[in-house]
Amino acid sequence: MFSFFKDKNFMRVALTIAIPVAVQNIINTGINFADTLMVATLDSASVASVGIANNVFYFWNTFSFGIISGGMVLCSQFYGANKTSALRKTYGLTIIIDFIASMIFFIPCFTATKKVLEILTTSPKLINVGKDYLKIVCFMYPIQSVTFTTLLILRSFGKVKITVFSSLATMITNIILNYILINGHFGAPALGVVGAAIATIVSRLLEAVILVTYLFVSKSVLVEKLSDLIAFFDREYLSLYFRTSIVTVIDEFVYGLGSSLYMVIYGRLPAVQVSAVTIVNVIYDLLLVFFIGFGSACSVIIGMDLGKNDVECAKKKAKYFIELFVLLSIIFSIVTFLSKGFVCKIYENLGTETVHYINLLMIVVSIFMLVGNYGFLFMVGILRAGGDIKITIAIDLLSCWCLGVVFTFLSVMVWKQPIHIAYAWLLTDAVTKGIFGYMRYRKFKWANNLVSNVN
Secondary structure (H helix, E strand, C coil), rough: CCCHHHHHHHHHHHHHHHHHHHHHHHHHHHHHHHHHHHHCCHHHHHHHHHHHHHHHHHHHHHHHHHHHHHHHHHHHHHCCCCCHHHHHHHHHHHHHHHHHHHHHHHHHHHHHHHHHHHHHHCCCCHHHHHHHHHHCCCCCCCCHHHHHHHHHHHHHHHCCCCCCCCHHHHHHHHHHHHHHCCCCCCCCCCCHHHHHHHHHHHHHHHHHHHHEEEEEEEECCCCCCCHHCCCCHHHHHHHHHHHHHHHHHHHHHHHHHHHHHHHHHHHHCCHHHHHHHHHHHHHHHHHHHHHHHHHHHHHHHHHHHHHCCCCHHEEEEEEEEHHHHHHHHHHHHHHHHHHHHHHHCCCHCHHHHHHHHHHHHHHHHHHHHHHCCEEEEEEEEHHHHCCCCHHHHHHHHHHHHHHHHHHHHHHHHHHCCHHHHHHHHHHHHHHHHHHHHHHHHHHHHCCCCCCCCCC
16 A cells, blocks of 8 residues: 555655654744743643634734745746746745735734734633733734745745754744743743743744845855845736735635634633643644645645656655555554643643643544544645645635534534534544545646746
């Protein structure tokens, strides 16, 4: 079944891309994990309020990913086709659009912080704690537009070493500042969740400085001089860019809004249950890093093959990645189930009720790991690499909005079920994506060269 093991060149290239991406995501998730772990030294309400406030960032992050994804699809194929000029145009246009979009999220979060949080939760206590955190941490959105665009575009054609270094520096800085500012050490005041927000801003700013410095000092393929960032005024190029990008933005907006609604719905539950799901979501993200790594490798490898017009090779490698995801799903499902006792031990200071829900949620996540990650492979890896994005919008609408959100809403608001049952309804979303993604993959309509007519 696992025929990809026999193709040593495939494994070498896949691992070369996937492992650094996985490490980078471990580091990035480690930043969130450190925030959650250190804020947990305060109380459950602080953990829950930070989780609610970060739901805004999650939605921004997903929307931003949609903007950048169109650029990633094109950059991967441009790199495979050795079209450096078009690659630079794409980076410049993407970073400008993403920065403008970040302000759409920053302005309301800074000027109407309380009203934003009132959309996400009805708890006055969570709103009161979360508003101080969100008002500061929202400055991360414009900073993130620079770093996230640069990280993902570099990743789209396999340049991942610098992204690992920048993320590592960010994590170390974040952990140190969290330690100093949350509870007050080395003479610093104990700022609580405000301290966590300040640590996040400073560490993300450092990441932006590292990446921008690297681009110009190393004379990266992305940019040689500042004028490269505005060299995209070409009708044929802009037509291709916006045809590709608009559909990825719509797709991620549909998915991101639906995913954010899950946390809005969970926010109606007691603070103890919100705290538990906030913690488990971070752990789920940590467990997901290798799927993200190999999914990114899939998009890069297939995109470059399609850019070279080697369609048959792209089809063969897509099959390899499906087999690889089957193996990863089995391994990580077992790992998740076996690690639930250790996770509960870490957070035992939050009380027996919180730990009880963490344990139940970890069981649900172990099921997710077995059957719930194939949608990511098909939607973001295989289908998007060839520009077959319109179909992913339809699949997201069906799986997320017609099934996942509806059943989660009914679970919490009508059936009054606890968090682990409500969380389990996410499986309807995840499994549907996998099934319909596989059906589309089998038709091979995704295997398209998008850049053959662009210089």
